[in-house]
Amino acid sequence: MASWWDGFELWLTGLSFVPQSALVLVVLVPLCGGVAWLLDRVIAGAFAVVGRREPVSPAPDPEDC
Numbered sequence: 698m699a700s701w702w703d704g705f706e707l708w709l710t711g712l713s714f715v716p717q718s719a720l721v722l723v724v725l726v727p728l729c730g731g732v733a734w735l736l737d738r739v740i741a742g743a744f745a746v747v748g749r750r751e752p753v754s755p756a757p758d759p760e761d762c
Contacts, residue, residue, distance in 0.1 A: 709717060 709720065712720070
């Protein structure tokens with residue numbers, strides 16, 4: 698596994714800036730979004746267990762526009 702990772706790291710660092718950035722964005726944006734969603738669900742579940750739920754937001758008033 699370490700050998701594979703070393704080869705991948707060398708390949709990635711050998712790319713120019715634009716492909717590196719594109720590859721990192723393609724991988725990290727969905728990964729970070731998934732981790733954020735998962736943390737949101739876990740924290741909301743923990744708050745529900747201890748009795749703290751999200752407040753219900755009132756319906757928007759059409760005259761506020």
